[in-house]
Amino acid sequence: MEDLYREIIIDHYKNPQYRGRLDPHDIHFEDDNPLCGDHIEITLRLDGDGKVADGRFDGKGCAISQASADLLIESIVSKPVEEVKQLTKQDILDLLGIDLGPVRLKCALLSLKVLKAGVYGLGEASDDLIE
Amino acid sequence: MPLDIPRLRQDFPILNREVRPGVPLAYLDSTATAQKPLAVINAMDEFYRRFNANIHRGVHTLAEESTAMYEAARAKVARFINAPSAEQIIFTRNTTEAINLVAYTWARVNLKKGDLVVLTEMEHHSNLVPWHMLSAERGVNLEFVPVMDDGLLDLDIYRALLARTPKLVAFTAMSNVLGTINPVAEIIRLAHEAGAATLVDGAQSVPHLPVDVQALDVDFLAFSAHKMLGPTGIGALYGKRPLLEAMPPFLGGGDMIKTVHLRNFVPNDVPHKFEAGTPAIAEAVGFGAAVDYLETIGMDAVASHEQEIIAYALERLEEIPGVKVFGPPADKKGGVAAFTLDGIHPHDVAQILDGSGIAVRAGHHCAQPLHEKFGIPATTRASFYLYSLREEVDKLVKGIYEVKKIFG
Numbered sequence A: 001m002e003d004l005y006r007e008i009i010i011d012h013y014k015n016p017q018y019r020g021r022l023d024p025h026d027i028h029f030e031d032d033n034p035l036c037g038d039h040i041e042i043t044l045r046l047d048g049d050g051k052v053a054d055g056r057f058d059g060k061g062c063a064i065s066q067a068s069a070d071l072l073i074e075s076i077v078s079k080p081v082e083e084v085k086q087l088t089k090q091d092i093l094d095l096l097g098i099d100l101g102p103v104r105l106k107c108a109l110l111s112l113k114v115l116k117a118g119v120y121g122l123g124e125a126s127d128d129l130i131e
Numbered sequence B: 001m002p003l004d005i006p007r008l009r010q011d012f013p014i015l016n017r018e019v020r021p022g023v024p025l026a027y028l029d030s031t032a033t034a035q036k037p038l039a040v041i042n043a044m045d046e047f048y049r050r051f052n053a054n055i056h057r058g059v060h061t062l063a064e065e066s067t068a069m070y071e072a073a074r075a076k077v078a079r080f081i082n083a084p085s086a087e088q089i090i091f092t093r094n095t096t097e098a099i100n101l102v103a104y105t106w107a108r109v110n111l112k113k114g115d116l117v118v119l120t121e122m123e124h125h126s127n128l129v130p131w132h133m134l135s136a137e138r139g140v141n142l143e144f145v146p147v148m149d150d151g152l153l154d155l156d157i158y159r160a161l162l163a164r165t166p167k168l169v170a171f172t173a174m175s176n177v178l179g180t181i182n183p184v185a186e187i188i189r190l191a192h193e194a195g196a197a198t199l200v201d202g203a204q205s206v207p208h209l210p211v212d213v214q215a216l217d218v219d220f221l222a223f224s225a226h227k228m229l230g231p232t233g234i235g236a237l238y239g240k241r242p243l244l245e246a247m248p249p250f251l252g253g254g255d256m257i258k259t260v261h262l263r264n265f266v267p268n269d270v271p272h273k274f275e276a277g278t279p280a281i282a283e284a285v286g287f288g289a290a291v292d293y294l295e296t297i298g299m300d301a302v303a304s305h306e307q308e309i310i311a312y313a314l315e316r317l318e319e320i321p322g323v324k325v326f327g328p329p330a331d332k333k334g335g336v337a338a339f340t341l342d343g344i345h346p347h348d349v350a351q352i353l354d355g356s357g358i359a360v361r362a363g364h365h366c367a368q369p370l371h372e373k374f375g376i377p378a379t380t381r382a383s384f385y386l387y388s389l390r391e392e393v394d395k396l397v398k399g400i401y402e403v404k405k406i407f408g
């Protein structure tokens, strides 16, 4: 369990570096996981070279969903948007450094789903984005 | 006489397992599904080793024996809820299918546009969605008896709804979240006075309380074997005979017919009319063994053990700062404690408890409207059964303190 609730997760949950909302922003998307009420909203600002200049997330939910959102935003700031589009489930698991069962995987991947729906400019977030 | 729980637990091999090396299991999720005693496991094993054959119409020995075992299980289940006859027990897959059976047969004949069905706000999705679907298809109206802050149904509003002469009142005997034991007999009596038929979701009451369908005068009762020490894949619908006889068949196919011609068929008698195709035969045998086991223990003893455990659990949980348990006080509920822990999501609570081998459930427990009513997305739920120990409550409490420390 110490594994799962590795300090890094609790730390990012309790002291997120990227919680908030960017206004103005270039990209905005939000979605929730109705099963447990997790909610994630992401706002991004881009620079002139197609890179993520800055990003924020907001929302509520379990430690895994919120910590993974914070870790995810941290990992994409100053990255090219084209690279962000290629992120996968494994990238999130690597950020968290843990293995998760299917129920908690949904918590962990909500922020990636929201992020990808945002950068692809989609109307709705689909699970295909995180396969 | 109080149950000898440590001895009784020897009947349940799974309760001895370790979740991980050195971490014994504390199974506090019996409301979702109960663990199985050896009597059930062995009965099913033996069925496959010695008796297995398809039932009804077979002439060979195994077919006759299997048929007799399947029908004997039906008789045991009937006896368990004091049904007047075995034919009034229809085997289904589970509670959900039993409720759907009523919604697809009885309701589609007896309800028309504008008719009213009364449900409650504490229903499991399985006693909501079939009625949503009927409502969308037929224009049947749905009204809900509210749940009050203390977890009890508002019977004044129920009476007011009855004045609108509903055709059906369908409600759970016990909430799988709040644990509330509803005044089933009174709700049924009032419904009948208003001319409504009644369907009771017995998924939680039949496993945990003595249930007598004749004393209750209930029209339909639905329940699942897997929540009462039996296998998954089988449940039952009890119905009053005249209602069952007047109902059209449910699914079409083999076994539910008397005769079939190219262009028509004659349905079989009750209960076979509602059991199309090869049923869950080994599961029925296991269901019968589960009922035998519970009868040997005695449902009064089961209920009073759970009463004692839940009283202790509420007392211990409520002394933890930040814990809020939902539902009525112990004397008005079964062995279910759904709670929130301030500032910590139920998924995190359940996951950390799992690390200590404590199996609880986190989520909305298929009662999303009830959670919406209380303004929370989810709860953590610990639930108890005849094999639950006070020490498991102590473990849970200790585990919750650990969760608080991790999030500290």
Ligand SMILES: Cc1ncc(COP(=O)(O)O)c(C=O)c1O
Pocket: B031, B032, B094, B095, B096, B097, B124, B126, B127, B172, B174, B175, B176, B201, B203, B204, B224, B235, B366
């Ligand atoms: C009150 C209640 N009704 C219905 C059900 C559905 O039971 P099943 O999934 O066996 O059909 C459950 C089980 O979760 C329940 O607790």
